[in-house]
Amino acid sequence: xxxxxxxxxxxxxxxxxxxxEVLPEERAFFRNNHPDALxxxxxxxxxxxxxxxxxxxxxxxxxxxxxxxYDHRTAYCRQYPFHLYASDRIHIELDLSCRGAWYGTxxxxxxxxxxxxxxxxxxIVAALEESKAVYREFxxxxxxxxxxxxxxxxxxxxxxxxxxxxxxxxxxxxxxxxQIEPVMSLQGLQPETRLDMDALEExxxxxxxxxxxxxxxxxVPVYCDSGWNWNMFMAVDGKIEWMVMDDEGELxxxxxxxxxxxxxxxxxxxxxxxxADYVKVLNGRDSFMGSVFALVDQNxxxxxxxxxxxxxxxxxxxxxxxxxxxxxxxxxxxCGEDAVREAIIFxxxxxxxxxxxxxxx
Ligand code: SF4
Ligand code: SF4
Numbered sequence: 386x387x388x389x390x391x392x393x394x395x396x397x398x399x400x401x402x403x404x405x406e407v408l409p410e411e412r413a414f415f416r417n418n419h420p421d422a423l424x425x426x427x428x429x430x431x432x433x434x435x436x437x438x439x440x441x442x443x444x445x446x447x448x449x450x451x452x453x454x455y456d457h458r459t460a461y462c463r464q465y466p467f468h469l470y471a472s473d474r475i476h477i478e479l480d481l482s483c484r485g486a487w488y489g490t491x492x493x494x495x496x497x498x499x500x501x502x503x504x505x506x507x508x509i510v511a512a513l514e515e516s517k518a519v520y521r522e523f524x525x526x527x528x529x530x531x532x533x534x535x536x537x538x539x540x541x542x543x544x545x546x547x548x549x550x551x552x553x554x555x556x557x558x559x560x561x562x563x564q565i566e567p568v569m570s571l572q573g574l575q576p577e578t579r580l581d582m583d584a585l586e587e588x589x590x591x592x593x594x595x596x597x598x599x600x601x602x603x604x605v606p607v608y609c610d611s612g613w614n615w616n617m618f619m620a621v622d623g624k625i626e627w628m629v630m631d632d633e634g635e636l637x638x639x640x641x642x643x644x645x646x647x648x649x650x651x652x653x654x655x656x657x658x659x660x661a662d663y664v665k666v667l668n669g670r671d672s673f674m675g676s677v678f679a680l681v682d683q684n685x686x687x688x689x690x691x692x693x694x695x696x697x698x699x700x701x702x703x704x705x706x707x708x709x710x711x712x713x714x715x716x717x718x719x720c721g722e723d724a725v726r727e728a729i730i731f732x733x734x735x736x737x738x739x740x741x742x743x744x745x746x
Contacts, residue, residue, distance in 0.1 A: 391485040391494070391497075392485055394484065395451070396450055396613040397484060397485065397609065397613055398447050398613075399482070399483070399484070399607065399609035399613075400466065400480075400483065401443045401446075402607055403465075404434045404435060405434060405435055405459045405462050406426070406432050406433065406459065406461055407432075407433040407434055408459065408460055408508075411459055411460065414454075414457045419454070421436065422436045423435070423436070435459065437603070438634035439633070439634035440634075442633060443632065443634065446458075449632075450613075460505065460508075464505070466479055466480040466481075466482070466486050467480070467497070467498055467501055468737060468745050469501070469505060470670075470671050470675065470744070470745055470746070471509070471512040471513050471515070471516035471746050472520055472671040472672075472674070472675055472742075474513075474671070475746070476671040477498045477501070477502070478670050478671070478672055480737055481663070481666070481733040482731070482732075484611075487730070508746050512746040516742075519742055519743065520742065520743070523678055523681075523682060523742055526682070526686055527686060527690060529686075530686035532681065532686055532688060532689045532690055533690060534568075534690040534691045536690070539691060539694045540669070542571050543571070543695070543698060544665065544668055546574075547664050549571060550660075550661075550664045550698055551657045551660045551664065551702070552657075553582075553585060553651050554576035554578075554580050555574065556699045556702055557576075557577040557580055557581070557584075557585055558574060558575070558577045559571075559699040562574075562695075563688075563693070563695055563696030568689045569691055570691065571695065585649060585703065586649040588700070589649055589704060589706055589707030590645075590647070592700060592707065593704050593711065594620045594625075596704075596735055597618050597619055597620035598619075598621070600619070602617060602619070602630070602636065605617050605619050607734070608727075609730065610716070610727070611727075615631075616629055616639075617629070617630055620644065623645065624642070624643055624644065625641065625644055625647075626638065626640075626641055627715050640715060642714055646714070647710055647711050648710060649710050650710040650720040650724075651706070651720065652706070652720050652721070652725050653719075653720050653721050655721045655722035656709075656720050656721050656722050656724060656725040658722065659725040659729070660702070663725070663729050664702065667698065667701060667736070671743065672741050672745070673697075673701075674694070675741030675742050676697070676740060676741040677690070677693050677694050677697045678742045679739075679742045680697065681693045682742060701736065704732065705728050705729065708728050708731050708732050709725060709727070712727055712728060
């Protein structure tokens with residue numbers, strides 16, 4: 386990982402819409418000074434977290450988009466936009482939903498990441514031990530089922546064929562072949578000659594709509610635009626409602642759209658360049674590979690790892706392009722480099738949240 390340190394623009398605060406976990410050693414400060422701010426999270430494994438305004442807005446400590454307990458903010462607040470993913474090793478991944486990650490002008494990001502690892506040391510050791518065992522079992526199940534492929538070879542084949550994952554005709558072909566070939570390969574792959582745009586549009590729409598179809602505002606995707614508005618999109622019965630959440634957790638209606646009216650846009654040449662960079666990022670992420678493994682595990686080891694990996698990469702790009710098309714429909718962002726960047730800012734947090742066989746520490 387290389388790059389510049391993240392410097393938060395004063396108006397952002399987007400990451401404070403995620404409810405941070407409070408680690409056992411951090412609880413005393415909140416219990417003694419702000420007992421009402423400590424809540425038990427929802428979900429199958431409850432943990433202590435910070436309360437949200439109206440139970441759905443930003444963290445209660447976000448005041449005028451600044452943290453009111455900055456020196457006592459949680460480890461999760463400190464480490465964002467970096468995520469520590471435990472697979473059979475620890476991987477630091479950068480959340481590209483953070484606008485600061487795109488405009489960072491500070492010092493060395495590698496130094497910040499190393500410091501982060503040093504501070505999370507005890508948690509990392511425990512998580513790594515657990516995740517290594519999970520990965521060993523996963524590889525052994527794959528070999529037994531005859532679906533194993535070397536992950537580094539899969540990554541190499543994607544990196545040698547990045548342009549296939551930015552072109553609709555290839556994406557369509559990859560999605561088809563990953564379903565029907567016993568063991569698919571990218572070598573010699575030809576693009577779809579008769580591209581069925583309706584089918585592609587439907588594929589992207591189904592994926593994106595899935596993530597927006599929740600009546601819980603805490604679970605729907607958030608997009609922090611360049612004017613620092615927190616945009617939310619909720620889908621009900623094929624209709625998408627665009628809302629903006631204010632600093633007090635109130636939702637304000639902006640517009641409705643029929644999902645079927647949103648036309649899939651292909652990125653232009655400048656957009657393709659940004660998309661290609663994002664495919665490279667995904668291809669290098671252990672959490673992306675971990676989410677593919679989770680799918681293989683969930684499907685009972687029926688899919689060859691090559692099919693699952695190439696298919697997931699293609700489907701991910703389709704989801705992203707449909708979201709770009711939706712932003713264009715509502716906001717007129719176009720399909721150039723700025724539009725693809727905005728779509729990544731919108732999409733990446735959800736991507737990193739996908740179920741995976743490893744875990745974020
Ligand atoms: S999303 Fe990024 S830029 Fe915005 S407040 Fe969080 S860390 Fe800073
Ligand atoms: S504690 Fe501070 S940094 Fe953390 S989520 Fe709350 S307001 Fe944001």
